[in-house]
Amino acid sequence: MTDLTSLTLTDAREGLVQKSFTALELTDAHLAAMEKARVLNAYVLETPEQARTQARVADVTIAKGEAGPLAGIPLGIKDLFATTGVRTTACSKILGNFIPPYESTVTAQLWRDGAVMLGKLNNDEFAMGSSNETSAFGPVVNPWRRDGSDAKLVPGGSSGGSASAVAANLCLGATGTDTGGSIRQPAAFTGIVGIKPTYGRCSRWGIVAFASSLDQAGPFARTVRDTAILMRSMAGHDPKDTTSVDRPVPDYEAAIGRSVKGMKIGIPKEYRLDGMSNEIEKLWTQGADWLKAAGAELIEVSLPHTKYALPAYYVVAPAEASSNLARYDGVRYGARVNGKNIAEMYENTRAAGFGPEVKRRIMIGTYVLSAGYYDAYYLRAQKVRTLIKKDFEDVFAQGVSAILTPATPSAAFGIGEKGKADPVEMYLNDIFTVTVNMAGLPGIAVPAGRDGQGLPLGLQLIGRPFDEETLFSLGEVIEQAAGHFTAKKWWV
Ligand code: GLN
Numbered sequence: 001m002t003d004l005t006s007l008t009l010t011d012a013r014e015g016l017v018q019k020s021f022t023a024l025e026l027t028d029a030h031l032a033a034m035e036k037a038r039v040l041n042a043y044v045l046e047t048p049e050q051a052r053t054q055a056r057v058a059d060v061t062i063a064k065g066e067a068g069p070l071a072g073i074p075l076g077i078k079d080l081f082a083t084t085g086v087r088t089t090a091c092s093k094i095l096g097n098f099i100p101p102y103e104s105t106v107t108a109q110l111w112r113d114g115a116v117m118l119g120k121l122n123n124d125e126f127a128m129g130s131s132n133e134t135s136a137f138g139p140v141v142n143p144w145r146r147d148g149s150d151a152k153l154v155p156g157g158s159s160g161g162s163a164s165a166v167a168a169n170l171c172l173g174a175t176g177t178d179t180g181g182s183i184r185q186p187a188a189f190t191g192i193v194g195i196k197p198t199y200g201r202c203s204r205w206g207i208v209a210f211a212s213s214l215d216q217a218g219p220f221a222r223t224v225r226d227t228a229i230l231m232r233s234m235a236g237h238d239p240k241d242t243t244s245v246d247r248p249v250p251d252y253e254a255a256i257g258r259s260v261k262g263m264k265i266g267i268p269k270e271y272r273l274d275g276m277s278n279e280i281e282k283l284w285t286q287g288a289d290w291l292k293a294a295g296a297e298l299i300e301v302s303l304p305h306t307k308y309a310l311p312a313y314y315v316v317a318p319a320e321a322s323s324n325l326a327r328y329d330g331v332r333y334g335a336r337v338n339g340k341n342i343a344e345m346y347e348n349t350r351a352a353g354f355g356p357e358v359k360r361r362i363m364i365g366t367y368v369l370s371a372g373y374y375d376a377y378y379l380r381a382q383k384v385r386t387l388i389k390k391d392f393e394d395v396f397a398q399g400v401s402a403i404l405t406p407a408t409p410s411a412a413f414g415i416g417e418k419g420k421a422d423p424v425e426m427y428l429n430d431i432f433t434v435t436v437n438m439a440g441l442p443g444i445a446v447p448a449g450r451d452g453q454g455l456p457l458g459l460q461l462i463g464r465p466f467d468e469e470t471l472f473s474l475g476e477v478i479e480q481a482a483g484h485f486t487a488k489k490w491w492v
Contacts, residue, residue, distance in 0.1 A: 004029035005169040009073055009226035012172055016062055016072045023058035023072025027051050027116050030074045034118065034170050036492045040141045042155075042165040044079055045087055046119040054116040061114060070233055071114030076171040078162050079120040080127055081107050081217075082206040086117075089334075090208040091135040092125045094353025096334025104206025105238045106175060106217045113233040118171050122161030125355045126325065127182055127210045130429040132160025133415065134357040142190055142412050143168040143487035147454040150490070153412040156186030156429075159220070163190040166220045167487055173221040173230045177207060179214045180313055181433030184445035187220055188407035188458025191447045191485030193227045193475065194220045198466045199440035200245035203238030211320035212243075214313075214437040222484070224446060224475040228252035231468065247466060255469035256476050261295030263474070266400040270306040271432060273409070279457065280406045283449045287404055287459040290481040291474065301400060303391040306435060308384045313434040314427060315368050315381035321358075322365025328353065360423065389439040396464050402474055405432050407445040407458035436462050444471040448482045456485045 004026050007015065015021055031048050051074065058072035082088050082100035089095040103111075111117070124134040131154035132140040140160040142153040144167070155164040159176035163186035166174050176183040178196035187194030195218045202217040209215060219230035232253065237246040267288060272281075288298050330336035330349030337348035354362070368377035395403065409431055419426030436443040441462055448459040459478060463471045 005033045007172070008223050009172040009221055009229060010223065012073060017067070023055040023062065023116065024052060026072060027055035027074050027118070030118055030171060037168055037170055039491050040143060040164050040168055041138055042122055042140055042161040042168065042170055043076065043119040044089070044091060044122045044137045044161065047086060047117055050086070051116050051118050054111070058114050058116060068112065068114035069229070070110060072116060073114070073172055074116045074118050075110060076118050076121045076162060076165045076174040077107055078123050078159055078175050078177060080123060080177050080208045081175055082208070083107055083117070083120065086120065088120065088208070089136070090126050091123050091137055092353065092355070092358065093136045094328045094333070094335050094349070098334040100206070102206060105203035105240060106207070106234045109233050109236065110175075115233070121159070121165055121174060124158035124160065125358050126208065126321070127158040127177055127179055128321070128357050128361055129157040130181070130185060130426050131418065132157040134355055136355060139415050140164045141415070143491070144190060144412060144455055145490065152415045153455070154189070154415055156189035156412065158182040159186050162220050163187055163192060163194070166190070166192050166222060168491070173219055173226055175217060175234070176220050177215055177217050178437065179210050179317060180437050181430040183218045183220065184407050184433050184443055184458070184460055185429055187445040188447070188456070189412040191456030191487065192220055192222050193224050193444065193446055193479070194218065195227050195231060195444040195468065195471065196436065196442060197231065197235060197468055198442045200243050201235050201442070201466065201468070203236070203241040203244045205238055205240040209324040211317040212324065213320060214317060216437070224472055224479050225253060225256045228256060228472045245466070250469055252469060252472055255472040258473040259295065260291065260473055260477055263296045263401040263470070264399050265291050265296045265298050265474070266301035266395050266403040267298055268301050268303045268306065268403055268405060270303050271405045273431070277410065279451045280409065283457050283459065284404070284406050287448050287478055290478055291404065294477045296474070299400070301395045301398070301403065303395065303435070305384065305387045305391050309388055309435040309438055310427060310431055312381040312384040312388070313430070313438060314364070315377050316385060316438070318361040318365035319369050319378050320365070322362045322369065325358070325362055385438050388435055392439045392441060401464070401470050403462040405460045405462065407432060407460040411451040411453070411455035411457055432460060441465060442468045442471055444475045446475045446478045446482075447485045448478055450485070
């Protein structure tokens with residue numbers, strides 16, 4: 001039998017319906033692969049019993065012809081999603097052994113449709129980071145290595161475990177969250193597909209909050225079609241999240257293969273950064289050429305406030321984070337370190353429970369929200385945010401269907417290589433992705449080429465609000481032209 005872990009989600013779905021293999025066999029193949037790949041540190045918790053139970057149920061529904069759209073499909077879940085009865089920590093010590101008595105809406109919808117949970121995936125602590133190095137469970141290793149080198153590389157972040165697990169065939173797809181790039185950047189670093197939907201498309205209920213006005217859940221998979229399939233199950237209105245939008249969920253898969261002829265694609269001139277590497281420049285031009293060959297029209301567009309996006313993001317996101325993280329005080333959740341009185345208990349718990357990057361964000365957030373500074377920082381950043389959103393609206397008003405940019409300024413870097421002396425060096429990873437969160441738009445990252453050292457590189461397509469379908473159509477054009485990217489297995 002072919003190795004069941006190397007199938008695409010689409011092929012696995014077909015194989016299950018055709019009864020070429022059972023859901024239990026498919027799940028067992030993944031559980032065995034996970035066991036051999038522990039060196040990647042992608043999973044922080046494996047849930048084999050739950051997986052086998054769900055797989056057996058899927059086999060019954062398939063036999064009865066009552067299978068849901070994801071029946072028997074094994075998935076990994078970012079540890080930011082609350083899962084009933086299964087430890088959920090956001091990869092922070094402060095949540096300790098927190099076992100939620102409730103399920104996030106997004107994961108509930110995946111189980112409703114028959115998917116199987118293999119385990120919980122590593123991420124940067126509270127999703128703050130671009131390399132998965134801030135996790136309390138230690139860094140995740142990228143399955144990709146530079147040609148001729150065995151140096152361990154980061155998978156990107158914050159959804160590093162999700163990206164690494166999908167790229168290493170440790171699940172057929174995974175959930176992620178994206179506040180400033182945490183789906184698109186790791187997808188690009190590991191040669192897979194990831195989409196951040198429009199703000200409000202997926203419910204945030206039951207997902208550990210980082211920056212509530214920016215956070216959005218989305219899927220990772222190895223093909224554009226597979227992400228479209230997952231997205232249909234994850235999206236939808238949820239009265240429990242007041243920012244979730246009540247619009248029908250389209251059949252995203254139907255957008256695959258739809259013609260892109262005549263579509264206007266914008267190339268934003270402000271994304272051509274000083275000192276941009278030749279490799280990224282070439283990749284971007286290549287992507288534009290592929291879309292042109294498929295009949296799209298490429299035009300230069302301007303997003304003049306791009307240069308303010310990163311600084312404004314690093315005011316807004318920490319401000320919201322400092323407020324969201326106030327609830328971790330040693331009383332309600334997980335870890336507690338006692339003190340002489342309640343104030344000291346709070347202090348001791350927070351001092352011991354949060355890692356250095358999370359503390360930095362809380363300090364920045366508290367500072368920009370404090371009396372006397374609020375107008376100068378937080379209010380001004382909100383105004384910049386409005387201007388960034390307007391830049392996109394102006395471009396879309398010219399009839400542009402989507403915008404093409406690089407996903408990241410470079411390929412994956414080594415563990416421990418960046419951000420030690422200056423955190424801004426790490427923050428710069430998100431230069432092409434944060435604008436999309438600030439404007440609430442959908443963005444997809446699709447693998448498109450390799451750098452000089454053999455590492456995958458991705459392109460990003462940014463769409464109009466709630467027009468994920470166009471991103472899937474265009475993304476698949478790039479995928480068809482670029483082919484698939486598979487890391488050489490060195491960990492077994
Ligand atoms: N890297 C960005 C940050 O650290 C974005 C993270 C995310 O999207 N969750 O804030």
